[in-house]
Amino acid sequence: MSFPTREWNRRHLLSLDELEAWEIEFILNAAAAFKTVGERDLKKVPSLRGRTLINFFIEPSTRTRVSFELAALRLSADVINMSATASSLQKGETLIDTAKNLQALHADIIVLRHSAAGACKFLADRLEASIINAGDGAHEHPTQGLLDAFTIREHFGSFKNLKIGIVGDILFSRVARSNLHALLKLGAEVHLIGPSTLVPKLFEQLGAYVHHHLDPILPHLDVINLLRIQHERQRKEYFPSTGEYTALFGLTKERARALKPNCLIMHPGPINRGVEIDSDVANSSQSVILEQVTHGIAVRMAVLYLCSGGKTPAAQ
Amino acid sequence: MSQIHSNSSPFSPLQVLPLAVSSKPAPPLLIRNGRIIDPANQRDEIADLFIQSGVIIGDPPAKLPTETQTLDASGLIVAPGLIDIHVHLREPGAPHKETIESGTFAAAAGGFTSVLAMPNTSPPCDSPAAVMWLLQRILQKSSVRVFIAGAITKSLAGEELAPIGSMLKAGIVAITDDGHCVQNHEVMRRALEYASMFQLPVLDHCQDYNLSADGVMHEGQWSLRLGLQGWPRIAEEVIVARNILLAELCSTPIHIQHVSSAGSVRLLREASARKLKITAEVCPHHLWFTDEKLQNFDSTFKVNPPLRERHDIEALLEAIVEGTITIFASDHAPHANYEKEVEIDHAPFGMTGLETELAAFATLLIHRERAIDWPRLIACYTVNPARLLKLNLGTLTAGAPADLTLISPNLRWTFDRNQSFSLSKNTPFHGCEFVGRAVQTIVAGRTIWKLL
Known part of the structure; x- marks a missing residue:
């Protein structure tokens, strides 16, 4: 199934509940193209060169964070990792204030892992940056x-x-x-x-x-x-x-x-x-x-690429 | 449907005429041609009403005092001053959310002449000293009558009885641990027995903490979908059932605060059928919204007990129509924006309501559902709560205090939270279009607020 006339136009990926079937297919098709990148000797494409991605993980995770990090690096983005212990959330700063600070650093994409359901939607409603849900409470991943x-x-x-x-x-x-x-x-x-x-x-x-x-x-x-x-x-x-x-x-x-x-x-x-x-x-x-x-990286490359304004799911 | 922009309102922004603290009595007032609705006396007719020296006189005398002012109430309802028995004024402890001054302005602008302040302040109202402090503050700052509810237990901890008798002497009119719920049935039993010695009304916020656990919204399809912890109906119903059993055991009345679930309605109905003295109140948000409103994780809709489902609303409507629920209240619970603007798990429960509750009930029950008429609605805000709290208010009987609310029954308007008098703007009714509104509020013969 393909929908050649439709175009991806979301900045955030908050849930699969809110996506239509064709949008899910669209990401999977893009992921199929990006999968080949990981199989090459030179595992890098320039799609997100100059973009800054912050992995903002307010709940412990290793594999999801590493997978997002690799996906972003393979797209040539600049990546910063921030975890709960390192962040000022433990000093009493609210999530929205911390996130606004990240935005003030000109983060283009914030990948958020948070223990509270709805935390990603909460930021997406209030920030300019793209928010990618890396797991919010018991809500979605x-x-x-x-x-x-x-x-x-x-x-x-x-x-x-x-x-x-x-x-x-x-x-x-x-x-x-x-x-x-x-x-x-x-x-x-x-x-x-x-x-x-x-x-x-x-x-x-x-x-x-x-x-x-x-x-x-x-x-x-x-x-x-x-x-x-x-x-x-x-x-x-x-x-x-x-x-x-x-x-x-x-x-x-x-x-x-x-x-x-x-x-x-x-x-x-x-x-x-x-x-x-x-x-x-x-x-x-x-x-x-x-x-x-392995597929996690391809899928995350596709998501980061599409939510940053990438139009066609073509491997470069 | 007409537009919902605030500028579609036919009126300019609200204004409060401050309550004069002078000892001079208000001038005599003749209210002409209003539809007088006084449920305490089964009265509903177009007539004139005369008030003097802060009390109701009734029919105007043949010769009016020369200084008499007249007010044309044609097209308006003239009701006894409305009473809201469930209000959080946040003093002492949280004056950034609300103060007695701002909260009673909001009450006046909603048509309320009396409110009952809940004791879950910081520190809580659980001692005669706390009651005295509040009374002092009320005397200085309040524009409507503020009655005080004392705590059932010390620090609202549910363990030891608060000094109920001393608080009564200091001036409380009821006890409740609202915001909390006495979990220990033995403690609750003794509280009921003890309060019965003074015939002091006992009100209860019904919530079993084990069953509600970390719930932030109604347990149902939406909590499941959103991955939010559910606050199930049963957590309320278990305590409603407990209270009914205790009321029967102790032969004392008990009042159930903010009923939210269909199961609670069934329990209350059975209790009424057995002639137990159980009363109950309902809040407008539990009739106006369902749990679906949480779908965007908007903490404005996080309230305790939570917004439930369509069939709960239908049960609540039925309970109002048949008279199982006889009291309306707002559970006005102000919170600052920055407190609400956090992850939904961490946001406080509660929403404001004083300025919208009358309109919400009128719009829903009279205009939309055609469930009850104006006299019934007014009874739920006047004679019924006055009887519960044993107040000489909520009636237009000659000699009663001249607390009056003038209502424009068909006025279309749109609520704009930015024009609210409350210090907090956490209302789910922002932009809601209503039919019916209080237009003038009179306390002790003096107009304290008027829609201009």
Whole structure:
């Protein structure tokens, strides 16, 4: 599917909920072009030369920050990293004041990771700079949703008739929300699977299927995306223990055998081996976990490029 | 629909005529040809009303005193002065949000002649000294009558009873831990029993902290979509149910503040059917907006209890029509812009409401839904709250204080927060088009505000 007459005209990427299907396709097409850049010896294009990007991370993250940083460097942007510990937010400055200071430094793009849902929208409504959401609370993590969709498209070509399972702590997961919106818009069937406390029935109103048992749905899935379970950060009333979680929802070797042979195994990382996924299963040929990481750079290059005013998704 | 720009208003900006602090009584006033609505006396008729020396006389005498002023109220409703029993004036402690002076200006401009100030100030109103300080301040700064609610528990901590009897002697008219909620049922039981000794009204903000947890908005499809923590209906309903059971156990009345959920309405209805003395109030924002308003993470719409869903609004409307909810209030909760302009998780709960509540209820209940008529609406702001707080107000009975609100029932206007008297502008009603508005507010026979 392509829409040659349409043009990307967003400055921000705040959520996949607000994008139309063609916009998501547009980013994925651009990402396909940028993917080849990373495979060259000279992994750099001049698209964002002279632009300044600030990675503003008010919540710990390594891989997303590194991925954005590499994406920006490959587009020739100047990159500054700012983390919560280094920033003045700990001295009582408000988010808006810190962000206005970044803008006063002539930042063109601010990539924001924040523990509060809506923090990116909040800045986008008040700043001139492009705001790219790198994860806001339990709201969205749009580039993760895009890179997951990109990985699925690389393998299946289209989303038609695909049954995609997302397993884990859906309630508190921004990855699950971004995946849900993107995959539904692209035409897939989305199955959310996990304990009833973490996967409320209400998700059906957003267009998903909700399951509280993993085994019956396993053989039907074309993709299984396992989310990280962090019992230590969770309020303890949602499930009793990681052991019980693994027994009920972990992708064990035995369960993996029930999957279709061509079912993709995905995980946004970092993985807890032996908890939500068995170690050997994570290393198996069906696993595309490291491909996801590679695709993350291409997708983020596409997003940075388009939100900076790039028009055609052509590799240079 | 006509345009919603503020310049479409047929009136110039509001003005307050300051309350004269002189000891001289107000001159006699004859209000002619108004539609007199006095629900306390089941009165609704076009008539003249005469007031003198700050009290209601009633029909004008055959020979008017020479200094009598007359006011033509043709086309206007002449109602008893409106009472708002749920207002945060923020003094002491947060005069950057609101003061008694600014808050009572806003009250006057909304048509209110009396307000009940909530005790969750800093320090809280939980001692006779705090009550005395407030009374002093009110005497100096207030342009309408300000009544004081004392805390149920010391420091609003929900643990030890505040000196309720001493605060009553100092001048409180009710107790509540508003903004907080007594979680310990035993403490609440003893508070009800203790207050019943003085027949002191007990008001409760209903919120179970375990169930509301870190919730910032209604738990539903929108909180799920936005990834914001939900504040479920059940957190309110559990405490409403608790209060009903305690009221029955202690044979005391209890008043439920700012009801927001359909489930609370059902519990209240069952309690009324069993003849328990439970009263309840509702705020205009809970009828005007749904949780969908949070979709852009706008903290203006963050309020406690949260904006809920369409079916909650329908239940609240039904409760008003059938008389399960009999009191209207604003929960006027001012916050400075810089406090609200933060991530929604960190923004304080609350919205202002004194200047829009009458218009919002009139527009919605009378003009849009045709749910109730003017006498019913006025009763919810006069005789009903006056009875709850045992005030000799909210009526036009001869001898009562001459507190009056003149209302233009079909006046179309658009609210502009920049013309608000409140020090804070955190209103969700900015730009809303209303039908009906207070145009003159009279306290003790003296006009304290008039729409010019």
